[in-house]
Amino acid sequence: MVSTDQKTDVKEKEADCPVVVAVTSHAVFESGAEDPDGLYVGGIAFPLLQALQKVNERLLKENPAESLLFDVILITTESQQQQESSRITESIRHHGLKVSRFCFSNEEDFMENLLNNNVHLFLTTNRNEALQGSQKGVLSVLLDEHTASCPTEQLRVLFCGDAVVQSEAGPALASKQAAQSFSAQIGKMRGRFGPFDSPISIALVTSRGGRESCGDALRTLRSLGVNADEAYCLAGVPRGPIKRLLRPHFLLSECFSSN
Amino acid sequence: HILKRVDQKCITTNNKKKKTMIFLYDMHARKTVFQFSGHRNIETPKPENAVTVAVSSRVLFRTEREQKVFEQQGVEEYLRYQIEHENEPFAPGPAFPFVKALEAVNARLRELYPQSEELFDIVLVTYNHAHVGIRLINTINHHNLFIERFCMTGGSSPIGYLKAWQTNLYLSADANKVREALTEGIAAATMFMPEKMTEVSESQLRVAFDGDAVLFSDESERIFKAHGLDKFFEHEKENEDRLLDHGPLKGFLEALGKLQKKFYAKGQRLDCPIRTYLVTARSAASSGIRALKTLRAWGLEIDEALFLAGAPKGPMLEKIRPHIYFDDQMFHIEGAAEMGTIAAHVPYGIAQKHNSKHNTSAGK
Numbered sequence: 074m075v076s077t078d079q080k081t082d083v084k085e086k087e088a089d090c091p092v093v094v095a096v097t098s099h100a101v102f103e104s105g106a107e108d109p110d111g112l113y114v115g116g117i118a119f120p121l122l123q124a125l126q127k128v129n130e131r132l133l134k135e136n137p138a139e140s141l142l143f144d145v146i147l148i149t150t151e152s153q154q155q156q157e158s159s160r161i162t163e164s165i166r167h168h169g170l171k172v173s174r175f176c177f178s179n180e181e182d183f184m185e186n187l188l189n190n191n192v193h194l195f196l197t198t199n200r201n202e203a204l205q206g207s208q209k210g211v212l213s214v215l216l217d218e219h220t221a222s223c224p225t226e227q228l229r230v231l232f233c234g235d236a237v238v239q240s241e242a243g244p245a246l247a248s249k250q251a252a253q254s255f256s257a258q259i260g261k262m263r264g265r266f267g268p269f270d271s272p273i274s275i276a277l278v279t280s281r282g283g284r285e286s287c288g289d290a291l292r293t294l295r296s297l298g299v300n301a302d303e304a305y306c307l308a309g310v311p312r313g314p315i316k317r318l319l320r321p322h323f324l325l326s327e328c329f330s331s332n
Numbered sequence: 333h334i335l336k337r338v339d340q341k342c343i344t345t346n347n348k349k350k351k352t353m354i355f356l357y358d359m360h361a362r363k364t365v366f367q368f369s370g371h372r373n374i375e376t377p378k379p380e381n382a383v384t385v386a387v388s389s390r391v392l393f394r395t396e397r398e399q400k401v402f403e404q405q406g407v408e409e410y411l412r413y414q415i416e417h418e419n420e421p422f423a424p425g426p427a428f429p430f431v432k433a434l435e436a437v438n439a440r441l442r443e444l445y446p447q448s449e450e451l452f453d454i455v456l457v458t459y460n461h462a463h464v465g466i467r468l469i470n471t472i473n474h475h476n477l478f479i480e481r482f483c484m485t486g487g488s489s490p491i492g493y494l495k496a497w498q499t500n501l502y503l504s505a506d507a508n509k510v511r512e513a514l515t516e517g518i519a520a521a522t523m524f525m526p527e528k529m530t531e532v533s534e535s536q537l538r539v540a541f542d543g544d545a546v547l548f549s550d551e552s553e554r555i556f557k558a559h560g561l562d563k564f565f566e567h568e569k570e571n572e573d574r575l576l577d578h579g580p581l582k583g584f585l586e587a588l589g590k591l592q593k594k595f596y597a598k599g600q601r602l603d604c605p606i607r608t609y610l611v612t613a614r615s616a617a618s619s620g621i622r623a624l625k626t627l628r629a630w631g632l633e634i635d636e637a638l639f640l641a642g643a644p645k646g647p648m649l650e651k652i653r654p655h656i657y658f659d660d661q662m663f664h665i666e667g668a669a670e671m672g673t674i675a676a677h678v679p680y681g682i683a684q685k686h687n688s689k690h691n692t693s694a695g696k
Contacts, residue, residue: 268407268461269487276486277462283376283480288469291462302486304462305493308376310481314496 091144092258094125095187096196098149098161100216113164117198117216121322122170123225128262129171131272135265141258146190147172150202152179187211193255196323212251214323223322227272230259231321232301234279234290234329252327253297260299276303276319283308290329297328338364376480377449379498383587385434386494389458389468390505391523392431393422414464421474422467426523426674427503430655433537435478437591437605444598450591455497456482457490494518501584503676511679519584521658521676524665530653530672536605538654539588541581543612543623545660549577550681557682568619576626580680581658589632609652610634615641649673
């Protein structure tokens with residue numbers, strides 16, 4: 074059973090080219106936690122949503138008629154959450170998050186919803202859901218506890234230049250295309266702002282290769298219309314400390330897979 | 333995700349490129365995946381084993397023209413200019429000979445100890461935005477430098493990365509960044525482009541250090557500045573057997589000493605490609621004794637100690653021709669640069685309050 078709810082008090086976004094981001098309720102809210110009013114408490118993806126909102130605010134400030142904005146959908150992926158629809162919508166409103174649509178789906182049909190809503194980026198904390206998304210060709214990102222401590226004032230995207238390729242060519246190809254088009258959209262958004270004081274920051278990390286592989290990755294990004302702000306060529310040094318310093322909201326690696 | 337390396341194959345792609353396919357077993361997903369490594373094997377040492385030297389793009393290369401564009405026309409024009417000139421390599425800057433000399437030492441170390449990671453590891457650090465980084469990569473290629481690790485921060489401070497990579501020395505054109513590094517316990521110095529750069533050896537790395545406030549703390553300089561020369565001598569004599577406290581560059585000298593010992597162990601003391609110098613205004617017979625005793629107590633050998641007793645350092649440095657000379661006083665830095673010596677300023681200690689061309693440190 075699927076039901077969708079159209080929020081009418083959110084600013085009408087033109088159909089032109091918004092970037093549709095679907096995030097699961099598991100990721101947005103801490104499971105099993107409630108505040109004194111019985112509403113959900115902010116979870117792992119909370120800062121990420123705030124950062125997406127910040128980007129939209131700044132985009133509209135630059136150009137009130139901007140149509141390249143993030144369009145955030147909240148999606149439930151299990152029947153239990155499906156029943157909690159009013160608590161979810163109340164919690165969203167209470168926390169001041171701007172969600173344009175709610176998809177109250179369950180385990181069986183959430184994928185259908187993702188596809189029907191033309192989702193460009195699917196964010197979840199559930200590994201199986203991420204795998205399912207990738208297999209259907211939707212760019213799916215698995216969020217972890219690090220996302221919870223990311224900044225709320227700036228969206229930080231990290232591209233990983235050394236990619237691991239899945240041996241099945243099918244889903245990988247679709248995912249790569251999805252990743253490339255999403256990256257191009259991010260690149261375009263980034264381009265709306267100057268070199269400093271941007272609400273989006275794009276970083277590139279190459280872990281194993283030397284300067285040539287980093288140079289190639291920079292050129293690949295450029296060909297997608299993405300101008301990286303930061304680049305770190307690690308040449309074998311462990312990635313952990315760098316990730317801790319960069320604090321990205323999420324990582325993308327599919328753009329560089331060589332098939 | 334646990335990935336276990338299981339196999340490796342060399343293949344030639346359609347456009348004749350040689351690539352290495354590395355097969356990894358994903359223990360969680362229970363399947364084999366593969367990864368392309370299209371470029372030559374990168375053999376960089378682990379930070380804990382290597383002597384990491386981080387250099388900024390502005391001291392490794394000459395970027396005056398670009399700096400001017402930035403200052404006069406703003407950042408957008410600067411970025412556009414850089415991209416437009418992307419395929420034009422930069423000319424060598426003040427740190428270039430030093431870096432080349434480090435690589436020469438590495439070549440000798442690799443000959444003697446092929447498996448060892450105790451080498452110099454040169455890291456490029458820049459505040460530039462990454463998309464102009466391609467010009468830097470092109471320049472590194474052009475000059476055939478062995479720099480595989482770099483950090484382009486797009487404006488934010490690289491200090492966190494310097495610490496994570498256990499940087500032993502950081503060279504920059506910006507005194508503020510150098511000061512920040514020193515506060516975090518990283519040996520650092522500011523470099524300037526001299527009018528002329530005298531030729532330096534291509535086979536032997538020569539590093540020269542001032543004593544007070546560079547290798548040693550600034551305690552004695554404080555006495556001198558506050559109470560004058562006589563009091564300074566008195567204090568040094570009284571404290572001859574008390575070790576001086578360490579200064580910001582002591583660790584780097586120590587790192588050089590460790591590498592030197594590797595050459596001595598193979599019978600190459602006379603032919604050692606690393607040579608260190610102490611160039612101090614202290615006097616050999618008096619105040620210099622405390623300096624030597626301190627170095628000995630630290631277990632540090634310095635190849636040549638030059639006690640100038642207040643004489644100008646320029647001519648002596650001109651004879652030594654170091655690849656880099658560290659001093660805490662701008663007066664000496666400028667004097668050295670006038671004679672073509674590549675000097676680096678360590679903005680540490682009491683001298684920073686008095687830094688001007690007209691300050692002298694006679695007869696220590």
